[in-house]
Amino acid sequence: MRPETAIVEIHRKYRVYTEYYANKAATKTIILVNGSLATTTSFAQTVRYLQPHFNVVLYDQPYAGRSQLHNFHGEPIRKEDEAEILLALIEHFDANHVVAFSWGSASTLLALAQRPRRIEKAVIGSFAARISEPMRDYIKAALICISEGDRLNVARLINNTIGKHLPPLFKRFNYRHISSLAEREYQQLHFHISDAFAQDTTDCYKACAAAIDIPLLFINGEWDEYTTADDARLFAEHARHCQFRTIEKTGHYLDMEHKDAWLATQQALLGFLTPVAVSTQREECADVGRSAALCSPYRQIAT
Template structure:
């Protein structure tokens, strides 16, 4: 299915490339928030299991992807700006749900803390409530490579750390993308990483405390950078929080292998549309059982 693409103007200063995958049978719309240095293409695997159930909206930050040619890049985009862009897009597309990945979770929590009235539920994937030693070390190394605009080292660092569990093909795609970005994108991420390292992550917890809708936090069992244990710190602050750990998966979750893809699919759909999805699963299991019974009967005769 080809999406409807558009450039949406956010106030006077930002123009954002959007992709709207319409589903004529869907009642709800979900908007997806990228991680650092990512574009809409990074959600290709996630789209496969969301499109049959929702209208899906993807977008590129003003400094990245297909938004890049439509914006000036004179100063870095703050997470507060990213949160405001998300809030404006929620209204523009009348979104009901939000799904964020990795550092997209920071802007998403900030936006949700403002209690947008349309949003009913949100999923925060591969994000945690603190900077543990592996993440801090990863960011410190990244800060040096970003400052030097060393494309090769940045690509190797990401694939060797948070991307270590990606399959070889995805690692090649990831490296090709990361090592071919414009200089302003590296400047943007240098500013972002510096801000993350210099601030107290208590701010994320305070945001969670202001959020009243149900939240689902999803983390990979093998992710040593945004761990499931660190994500569970949100439980003390978020009034309605649930947690799922994806077995044998790292930071990139549904991109890493087929079993992780199925586990993420079940976790999201069980949370976002439990009754209809569970009924669908039950109907499919009934059909499978009937098929197996029929096959066994044929074999017996």
């Protein structure tokens, strides 16, 4: 499953690396929005269950992954800039759905509040309508580590907090990735979490939710104390058409954490975006003639 790759120019300002996973039978296209400083590889598990039903688009922000070499790096990029990039990519790829994760949900809500004409549904993962106390403590500690230039402790902090339920292999990958970021990427991370800590930030996202007129699915992990399911449900007071799903025995990283979480997240997304597809999938996985391996998300893990 190899994607078509391209560099897409956005408003003559940014050049964004993209991956397009085509499905000749699909009638809809879905675009995935990364969390802070993550790259297209973070959605490797997600693509496996979405691509059989959609054309799937992934991309790296201008400051991350394979977009970095193609951009001038001056001031950190704001969430408003990320929203403009997303809106441009939605038009470029004729996308119908959006799935956002963690910090990527901030720019996604801003973009959706502008009511892009093509988008029909959106999924907001591991995001909440307020900053919990554990998240507040995590942000404070991260700001100190980044300010001191302590790359190793930044990586350890992330693995020991929002990443604590990741499997060991993913933790090792995460540690290598975070501890080897370029200085400008740490500046961007500092900017992101400082922005998230702003007093009026959550009011901004609630206002965005109130302006969105398409169905939204908020999905959170049962064990995620940083963006809790209860705090996500506060969006119900503002969003017009919203649903909520809690993935049991799972933390912040949802489908990356273990097989059951992968299956539950898969069913939640497909059940919301295309109910017929998830019904068919359940029947196939229940077929006694199939081996358990065929229904396992970990049979072909990308390295």
